[in-house]
Amino acid sequence: MTDRFDHIVRKALASHLGKTIDYVRPSHRLREDYGILPLDMVLIALWLEDVAYVRVPSEQLEGAHTVSDLIHMVRAWARESGARALEPSTSVEGTDGEEVTPTRRSSRECA
DSSP states (O other), X not given: OOOHHHHHHXXXXXXXXXXXXXXXXXXXXXXXXXXXXXXHHHHHHHHHHHXXXXXXXXXXXXXXXXXXXXXXXXXXXXXXXXXXXXXXXXXXXXXXXXXXXXXXXXXXXXX
16 A cells, blocks of 8 residues: 555655656665665655655664665654655645755765
C-alpha cells in the first residue's frame, strides 16, 4: 500500500537520481542499488524538510538501508513532530512556481 509518505520519499529519491518516481522501488537498497552515499542522504533529508515539512534527524539517516526503511522513518518522524506532509496530488513548487527538486550532486562531487 502506498501513502503520501511513500510518494514523498520516492519523489525525493527520484529527483535526486534524475529518474522517474517509478524507477524508485521500496525494496531497493539505497547504497547498493542507487549509489546513495551519506552526503546524498543529507541532501535528500534537506529536501524533505524544506518541501515536505518533515523534520529529519540526520543522526538517524544511517539506519536507512532500503527505500522502505526511509519511508518508515519519514512516516514516524512526521507523526512524532506533527508535520504536515504534502498530499501526493499536491504539486511541489517553490516560491517562483518552478517545481522544487533536490539538487543532484553526489557526495563524490562535493569531495
